[in-house]
Amino acid sequence: MSAPLPAFPPVSGWLIRVSEVFGELVEEVIQRTGATASTPLGSEYHLLKGTDFQAIRASDAAQFIRWNLPVHHSWPCNPQKTEGFIEKAAQAMFRKFGHLPLQAILVGQLDPSSPNKYYKTLASNLRGRTLQLFPNVGKIEVEEQDPAALTLFCLVGPEGLFCGVQSLRDSNGFHPGGTRYISQNAPGTISRAGAKIAEALHYLRLHRPLPMTGSHWLELGASPGGMTSELLKRGYRVTAVDRAPLDARLDKTSGLTFLRADVATFQPPQGENYDAFLSDLNGSALESIGYIIRLSSHLRKGGLVVFTLKTSDASSVEAASELHQAVTTRAKAVGLSLFATTHLTYNRQEFTLFLEKTKV
Template sequence: MSDNAQPTPQPWVVRIPEIFAGIAPEILRRFGAETGTRLGMDFYLIKTTTPQLIQHSDAAKFARWNLPMDHTWPCNPQKMDGFIEKAAQTLLKKFGERKPQGIFIGTLNPASPDKYYKGLASNLRGRVLQLFPKLPANTVEEQDATAETLFCLVGKEGLFCGMQSPRASNGLYPGGSKFIDQDSPDTISRAGAKIAEALHYLLLHRSPMPEGAHWLELGACPGGMTSELLARKQRVTAIDRAPLDKRLDGRPGLKFVLADVAVFQPKAGTTYDALLCDMNGPPEESIEQVTRLSRFSKKGGLIVFTLKVPRIENVEEPCSLFRFIVGIAAAAGLRLFAQTHLTYNRHEFTLFFEAV
């Protein structure tokens, strides 16, 4: 390419959650999108000469998942004879020699009650796996976060495929969503699904927390996150001015302190493996308590912080708040290593820090 040649726009799919749909055009502009077509509920097919901005710009936090488009097939699979076989053979031809670590296929409308495309995605993956040699990663949890996976999305708009590592894609599943059943009678609140998804997301960046790890949870009431952590055989010291749900009474591994987080002081010599904060209220006040108590974290300890954004009407205001909060954390010795908008987040982002 000559010095004066212009870079070729690259096709990319980005997932911008529905809650950010009103500012999606601004987000896409920040990714350098020259064109954009909406797919399904949350996905956008764009062309950009600056794909690095999708993963590394301030606006990256608004994109739950992203994937370069190595193969797109606009069509209506439901009206096409032999779609699965044609698609499977094409995937083998295009991606077989690239040796993906795994192949995972999802839908463009994962929340749709129509089961047709979920079945189609499952059947297509089954046929593709018959054609490819045995792959190292048969389940999403078996993936190496840094090795390339073949991800595909299918819907009434067609088939959209690309290869990228789960870490670069910002998710282990095609589309980035892990479904978590909240219909169990033991479910205390939707916050349990939030921490479950956050812990799954962490597999992109570090090993899972070992059994018996000790968490300090700030603002724990009613106990949705507490319950999820205990179910994973973690120990929890939960702090709140209001009592926890009665179903948590007597649970092994739980210590509950009925107190305002602002006045709570651990005993001398106490250390925690992880600190969790999902408190409502101004994030400036929440991060103050996190940084105050983070000195009781072990070196390398995990801090999971939900950044509550008062309103999201544009890109810059939440980005400015984000930079401010991260700056306070950094001054207290907390290194931000990941950030995302989880499926179960609303006007908020989940930030992951490490105590250095």
Template sequence: MPEIPAADSFLLRIPDVFAKHSPEILGKLGASPLKKLGSDYQMVRLENPATLQDSEWAAFVKWRLPIHHAWPCNPQKMEGFVEKAAQAILKKFGDSQAQALFTGPLQTSAAHPFYKHLATNLRGRTLQLFPAFPVKQVEDQDPDQPTLFCLVGKEGLFCGLATPRETNGFYPGGTKFISQNTESTISRAGAKIAEALHYIELYRPVPKDGAHWLELGASPGGMTSELLARGYRVTAVDKAAMDDRLKIKPGLAIVRNDVDAFRPSEQETFDALLSDMNGDARGSLRQVARLSAHLKKGSLVVFTLKGAGTESPEELIELCRAARAYAEASGLRVIACTHLTYNRHELTLFLSREK
């Protein structure tokens, strides 16, 4: 495979919840801002691109893309944009041997669908010009093989070749749309665990069908419902009541108790653990570490690190640093730390029980 060229600039997506802290975040990453794009993208130059993989501050960057081709223009006012852009992409990346091509809009939250449709049309035309890509569906990508990602918006076209793990997501822009039917959805937390299970595939397989999850702080049951819908069994622990719609669900055991008072039998084991508990993050992690003794070796832990009480990214980083150290000391290996689309002022830690 041809070597991926070095990029002069990058697109970094900083979530809206941290937007006012963008100068601090970019400074910690050694990034020099060039231009704001869309609602939450920054075009930057980096002193050392490796910081996007190595720095703890990278947790505040939802998605990152090396820019190997940029065409500043206004597509909405340009006749024949799709054809011209597709031909330019072919000329630039025709020999790249990318595993797939995926496109998306820069303005992901825009109410007007023009650029979403434009991105779809651009992908369709470009696929007609290229030799067949081996991967057709987003979920089938190899996290370690390069994909050609293209974003389009009122500022123009921006393309880059990178592996999904390097970009921090399988989808262009890093966001997977998760439908939330207001009539059937118990809470928005269901979308959070759905996204988390999608994200972790950048690093390891998700738990197998029928796996038994221990969920801490489960009420009212948004995450529980999502896990059950995926064919998992769940033991849900919370002193508060669960949604009545869950009480007849097969595969669910509800424990109405404080998490710190929950004592599984010595023989009881779980395949995965999920914690979205409110309150002090350190106290929540202590309960996770205690109950991880009931996890099988290699089990996945998904832990929401709540930022309550922190007023700046620096303080949240310090909290995350302490959480990582405590987890490692407790026999839980840190796999990744990121800000999910459905997170608020919090980060999600992915851990694995090693002992």
């Protein structure tokens, strides 16, 4: 007879994150989750009442929700003015969560973009003290976490402390708040798109292993080469297609084949197959997925598609959701099945879709 599951503290609400780029649509997003009330927290977070995980995930606004967390414990207060905040907060977390089989404890800021460093330091110190109280939880590297195992997430800010326990996959990210900032200030950086694919590959690990080193990518609309450069750095081979040239710094780079051609008419050599497709094309999303569909016979079974869904023409949650549905339905008809959608730090009014070729 199996042991009973440990009891969780009751859920008092749901914390969701919606990117500031969708600020005009936040009210519509929240309404579609079925929430009966909401409170803004930080710059992108909202505490929802009267809804649950299933309603949030089933909502046609789910793609706008970058990260979510059940709130199992909260302490509304001003940490800067609360004497002994770190010790009191850590002790309370141990009392409520010390019996759970946690793989990690991660603490972040409600407003990570704030120039005020106080809460970044507070988050670090709170995590350190909390880990001292949990004898079976160590300082695991974020990327080494099991996406299906339980993590205790905590967010702090001027509004207080909010925390809960959930798997990384259900929360939609490894870090508190989901995604992490990837700097594009390193010498030799070609464009901000490099950070976009780096973050996409980091996120992908929530759902499946990364393509093996040496895998062959077909990148549509590659110029100037920010994504191309990032893939090459990771040991992948890349066939990059664009009418415009790549940055001169990529000339003669090992593993790169550049084809100066129109994506709309490009046809791979007979017998050429790829392990993954990448599309960050501007313009119509339906047109862009059409190119992927036309070339899908050259994608190996089990192959990956990373596709940027541009929604700049969609003025509402409903319109964006209908576009998402249309794109994924057309892809599924040729054996390209959607397994994840997210909004990345470097995404604007767009989403990154992950699809897998499930049949030949």
